[in-house]
Amino acid sequence: MFDKLRNAFSSAVKSLGEKELKEKDIDEVLSELEVALLESDVATEVIDMLKDDLKKQLVGATVQKDKISYIVKQNLRQSISSMFDAAGEIDILSNIEMKREKGEPYIVSFMGINGTGKTTTIAKFANFLREHKFSAVIAAADTYRAGAIEQISEHASRLNIKIIAQNYGSDPAAVARDAVLYAKSHRVDCVLIDTAGRMQTSKNLMDQISKINKVVNPDLKLFVGDALAGNDTVSQAREFFNYTKFDGAILTKSDADARGGAAISIVKVTSRPILYLGVGQEYKDLKPFDKDSFLEMIFGPQQTSPEMMIQSKEKSQERTEQKETLEEKVIVAEQSGKKIPEPKLGSRDESKPDDTTQQEVKQEIKQEINQEKKPESKQTPEEEEDPFSGIATNDIEKYSDLFDVPPPENDNEARRLAASIRKWISDGRPKPKETTVEEEAEEKEEMTVSEDEKPKKKRSLFGWGKK
Ligand SMILES: Nc1nc2c(ncn2[C@@H]2O[C@H](COP(=O)(O)OP(=O)(O)OP(=O)(O)O)[C@@H](O)[C@H]2O)c(=O)[nH]1
Ligand SMILES: [Mg+2]
Structure with missing residues (x-):
């Protein structure tokens, strides 16, 4: 009788305690997440990369057993968020302004596979510039696809914007250069270069785009990707990036039946930011990319997970939420080696100097957790974990x-x-x-x-x- 009781006691104690995360624990949680990411159009290759990253971060971390799922999910979200942060941002309007002050045009080339929305995006972007009081000239540098010159000319005429075009088959780099010369001589703020999305071979296409970039040396090279492309996004982004080292991306067709996971694929493969989203077929349908709303779209609102909700029936909702957020921060701090995510509680100074060591911050967070726990129980942490502690x-x-x-x-x-x-x-x-x-x-x-x-x-x- 005693042995049985003692065994049960010790297993009860263990289940209240902590656990070192193994690959298997993470795999279990990730298998659910994988489906959600696939449904959001994140490429399978990218999902595998994210999983590997997450395992590197988390395997060996000590976590509360009942919070494994929550912690794995939050770390995935956090690592995607950090990935977007690391890609940086580009303030295009300020950059245009700076060039204008120097009396030079700001040159932007748009590239991507056929049909992704380059030409439409250029028209939207020209409209966006006009709304911000910048002038633009368009270079019709897709001299390959039948109808391409008429298509962009139609947009230019509707928007009342100057277009520089030559005949089909002419050198696209020469068209682009003419547009730049026009901008310089007419003090136009921006040159927008439309390029072809398909040539006889992919190599021809890449060579042509590389030549345009070499001749006019754009201030901004933008990759236009299609939110619906799914797994293809990775190979497209990778190939264009290898050839052009583009600076940022625009993700089109985000209004269609796509959840935008392609943005994760592009950023993961190229470490370049997503700058705008195409959200429709009208000129106004170009929106600056917002990381937080994007993460919300993929992962849902940042809040307690269902298992946390269940726990909160036993404890007060507010206390549980606070504790989880803090514990999550400890895990991220301990494992990622990256900056600790800013607290949601507003309890810490956001302007903490950069040289604050991880150790100090971790200690601070741990103290917060302990302080959170104190009012609930006068027991020590060990006693909390072992209900039979102190009984002979x-x-x-x-x-x-x-x-x-x-x-x-x-x-x-x-x-x-x-x-x-x-x-x-x-x-x-x-x-x-x-x-x-x-x-x-x-x-x-x-x-x-x-x-x-x-x-x-x-x-x-x-x-x-x-x-
Ligand atoms: N729903 C939706 N459709 C879009 C969006 N952007 C582009 N499209 C549509 O996608 C189709 C292709 O757009 P284009 O701008 O011609 O694409 P492209 O990349 O220039 O194609 P090529 O010139 O063949 O290389 C058109 O029917 C556009 O209306 C968007 O954000 N949302
Ligand atoms: Mg086009």
């Missing part, structure tokens, strides 16, 4: 013999049982028949066992009824 083994043995106690089946039962043993000790270790009627009534009141679960024997006093 022979008291447990005696109690189990006297009251014929079966092993607890979960953490709550273990806690209740430990409390009952403590009370029994403080009452002077009474034998079963010594228990007074009042005491029995009092203890019964503490129990939450339903009528049909109530054991018939005296051991029902100690509440190990199944949930």
